Amino acid sequence: EPEVTQTPSHQVTQMGQEVILRCVPISNHLYFYWYRQILGQKVEFLVSFYNNEISEKSEIFDDQFSVERPDGSNFTLKIRSTKLEDSAMYFCASSPSTVGISYTFGSGTRLTVV
Amino acid sequence: EDQVTQSPEALRLQEGESSSLNCSYTVSGLRGLFWYRQDPGKGPEFLFTLYSAGEEKEKERLKATLTKKESFLHITAPKPEDSATYLCASPPEGGATNKLIFGTGTLLAVQP
Numbered sequence: 529e530p531e532v533t534q535t536p537s538h539q540v541t542q543m544g545q546e547v548i549l550r551c552v553p554i555s556n557h558l559y560f561y562w563y564r565q566i567l568g569q570k571v572e573f574l575v576s577f578y579n580n581e582i583s584e585k586s587e588i589f590d591d592q593f594s595v596e597r598p599d600g601s602n603f604t605l606k607i608r609s610t611k612l613e614d615s616a617m618y619f620c621a622s623s624p625s626t627v628g629i630s631y632t633f634g635s636g637t638r639l640t641v642v
Numbered sequence: 643e644d645q646v647t648q649s650p651e652a653l654r655l656q657e658g659e660s661s662s663l664n665c666s667y668t669v670s671g672l673r674g675l676f677w678y679r680q681d682p683g684k685g686p687e688f689l690f691t692l693y694s695a696g697e698e699k700e701k702e703r704l705k706a707t708l709t710k711k712e713s714f715l716h717i718t719a720p721k722p723e724d725s726a727t728y729l730c731a732s733p734p735e736g737g738a739t740n741k742l743i744f745g746t747g748t749l750l751a752v753q754p
Contacts (some may be wrong), residue, residue: 633685
């Protein structure tokens, strides 16, 4: 069964450093997403991406964050100048069309900022 | 504000003891009510999508139902491997968005 692959599974970084979280969505999917889940809290939407541009972003997704699809397979989330409160699980997801057909989520990257 | 609220927060069952999880939503013009299973340290795994009141879907020991204000996830004769957090989610009102609003989840523990 096709799956969304995320790397690394766990990243530890110093506060103020930049991190790049990587995702390989399902190959025939057109919509890509990043969500995050702070420990013990809800899964929260960060950003959606379609046709090589951001289609929607949340209030959380400020200038510290950026997304990119550098080639035909990868989808990345960059966090500049990380803060302690950025520590969370970050989930990538993809879907073949609009939300009427549900997403497939990856297993996540656990980001720990120290 | 569009909201998805789940109850109970946690549920402990004995193996074989059937029960139901609740998800209430305040989204107008529902464009789908989604149920996911989440294992510790993993991403949400899709279970069901329901679109209209009265709709029901089943998968093994799970059955999801939908009314105009809430959805139930019924678990029949659960086994320890059904232990997980069950999440429900819905798109907010408005046709232009693809994002999902998640509830806080119900942590289900099934004891042998």
